[in-house]
Amino acid sequence: MDFDTLRLEVKKCCFCKEKFGFEPHPVFWGEENSKIVQISQAPSSTVHEVLKPFSDASGKILRDWLEVTDEEFYDTKNFFIGAMAHCYPGKSKNGNDKNPPKCCFDRWLKKEIEMVHNKIYVIVGAKAAKAFFGDSPFEELVFNNQELFGKLAIILPHPSPLNRRWLKKHPLFLESRIKEVRKIIRDCIES
Numbered sequence: 001m002d003f004d005t006l007r008l009e010v011k012k013c014c015f016c017k018e019k020f021g022f023e024p025h026p027v028f029w030g031e032e033n034s035k036i037v038q039i040s041q042a043p044s045s046t047v048h049e050v051l052k053p054f055s056d057a058s059g060k061i062l063r064d065w066l067e068v069t070d071e072e073f074y075d076t077k078n079f080f081i082g083a084m085a086h087c088y089p090g091k092s093k094n095g096n097d098k099n100p101p102k103c104c105f106d107r108w109l110k111k112e113i114e115m116v117h118n119k120i121y122v123i124v125g126a127k128a129a130k131a132f133f134g135d136s137p138f139e140e141l142v143f144n145n146q147e148l149f150g151k152l153a154i155i156l157p158h159p160s161p162l163n164r165r166w167l168k169k170h171p172l173f174l175e176s177r178i179k180e181v182r183k184i185i186r187d188c189i190e191s
């Protein structure tokens with residue numbers, strides 16, 4: 001399968017329709033030569049409607065953290081914006097978004113990772129980090145550069161406005177670690 005076929009197949013995927021109880025809206029953003037592969041959890045309900053990843057409050061915070069403009073972020077030459085699942089999975093009884101369906105990883109994300117010739121990875125949120133780094137302590141992952149599939153990987157806390165507690169508990173993330181991350185991202189975009 002080539003990359004364009006993969007993109008078309010993902011966009012028409014409705015494998016989880018019964019599980020979700022509504023029509024899945026797969027979000028796909030990136031190209032074969034994107035410099036940065038970013039992987040988060042799953043699209044939010046806002047993104048489910050507009051089909052543009054991180055076009056919500058979390059996205060604004062993420063771009064502020066990384067010091068990238070909207071134009072830079074949505075330029076597919078820079079970012080392949082992937083996720084553990086391409087579709088918003090709905091809400092659970094407690095009102096939080098459900099976990100991303102596991103099948104999407106094997107069905108699509110694995111192939112995307114194989115096909116994209118990126119330079120670095122940015123992994124967003126503890127759930128996505130766990131999928132790649134198992135039970136490694138999340139703080140350790142965030143505060144140190146990691147390696148994934150032989151490439152540099154940056155791990156970030158989820159930028160959701162609901163994640164303030166983690167940031168409050170780890171003030172060094174915004175005081176110092178994020179400056180190192182910004183430099184890595186800037187060097188990669190301008191390379």
Ligand code: SF4
Nearest residue numbers: 013015016024087104
């Ligand atoms: S989450 Fe993945 S596997 Fe499920 S419908 Fe969306 S694209 Fe298909």
